[in-house]
Amino acid sequence: MLNSPAAQKMSQVIDLTNEETAALAAVAARGVRVARGTDIVAQGEKDECAFLVRDGWALRHRHLPDGRRQVLHFLVPGDWAGLTALMFPESDHSVTAITDVVIASLTVSELSTLFLRHPRLGMAIYWTAAQEEAVIAEHLVNVGRRTAYERLGNLLLELLFRLQVVNRADHRAFDFPVNQVVLADALGLSHVHVNRTLQRMRKDGFVSITDHRVVILDQVGLERVIDFEGAYLHMAGSPAWLRHRQSGPAANGAASAAKS
């Protein structure tokens, strides 16, 4: 379990101690399988648990009464969901599995126990939530202020980077179990236009998308053409006061050189 997606993502943020690694492993041990197409959380209902995605893809999306919907965020292995939903009496969005998924659920009280015993792990999970917020803000920029071509390119590169962190992508390719209708609902476009934009991007030689797999053929060129800026992903990780052990938020610079 040392190299679970969750542990890999956490170690982007803090240097995990053995105890923290063990606590994460204990969480991950509670895996529950959810079949493709199943709602893990339904919009309008109370979500009693937060959960960690151990394997598979899910999406957070909001429905309008007339059937339109917007995909807010793609959940991939190592992602947490429902942490903020715990604060509310009912969920304002649904979470749906788009492949078979394995999750580990935690109730409020289990979660607060975990945070009390392992405060730095709690901070790292909170970092994770902050990053997700930044990603959703970027989706807003995408949909509000970019062309269809730019939106698509930005999303594909975002997913490449996020999947690389949890070892679900090599340096240029990843499995992509997302059909064009879902993609359209994520990008704020019609599925027909997604199709045509996808074709244009393929013809331009930037990507190959076939059979649920994406290959970024020319990342440098694509990044230039769509003005990609990855700053919002905060891949550089967390500030020193958070990363290193023996150093609390109020400490000034006494972080140990515990990296690696």
Place this chain on the structure above:
Amino acid sequence: MLNSPAAQKMSQVIDLTNEETAALAAVAARGVRVARGTDIVAQGEKDECAFLVRDGWALRHRHLPDGRRQVLHFLVPGDWAGLTALMFPESDHSVTAITDVVIASLTVSELSTLFLRHPRLGMAIYWTAAQEEAVIAEHLVNVGRRTAYERLGNLLLELLFRLQVVNRADHRAFDFPVNQVVLADALGLSHVHVNRTLQRMRKDGFVSITDHRVVILDQVGLERVIDFEGAYLHMAGSPAWLRHRQSGPAANGAASAAKS
């Protein structure tokens, strides 16, 4: 200071004790004035402090290299900002005052002291951050899947409700120091189209917008026409375990009847 916007917003979430009220007042006492048009936080730079908006309007927005930009969120009195930005080495967006603004800033260590001394206040502030996330997600739905007319109506109603909570709106009207260019950048439209959409909504008799003031003339009719659903604002507040004192997250039902 008992009826400061911040205290009003907090009491939407928890029943404030005297100590908590005093702690909030102590924070608010640190007011700093920021002139209209000033960047409080600049995209790409490190934000050392989180802050509370005591008075005035500001906006969180992200810039693209070519000058396009997207407004993520309007900050009004009682709103916190920069809580998640503390987790990152550099800010991925700017915060700019659009009126003269009074803020109260807190460093990481001041904030963590506050949270340690007043954990329930910390939870309430966290609730606030969760609500803001839900609001930004709604902006994404707005821009991704609604027409110009719907986007505009939804934003105006959102602001009406948010301002009512902090006593900056009566039952139908509020001051609105936002020009059409900014509105366009929030709604993902051109300012020309915002202008025409605004005119249409006025002609339809739903709103009056003159001289930096919005009056919702027919809220019921507007809500119906634009399919407004306020669930994402979570106006019902927080679950009982969070609201009442003497009750921690792990407690089962021992909440005191302190509501009044």
Place this chain on the structure above:
DNA sequence: CGCCACCTTGAAAACATTCAATCAAAGTGG
């Protein structure tokens, strides 16, 4: 008075959607 910020208008062009088919691949049940 003249400038500046902001709002308003018209016309043409660009972008994206909708509607309506068609096609291919992947299950399903007998």
Place this chain on the structure above:
DNA sequence: CCACTTTGATTGAATGTTTTCAAGGTGGCG
């Protein structure tokens, strides 16, 4: 193993929304 159904991708044509460009107009303020 074969018809049948379902799902997802693709295409063309017509339509519609929104943008862009280019000008004016208005009101406040030094």
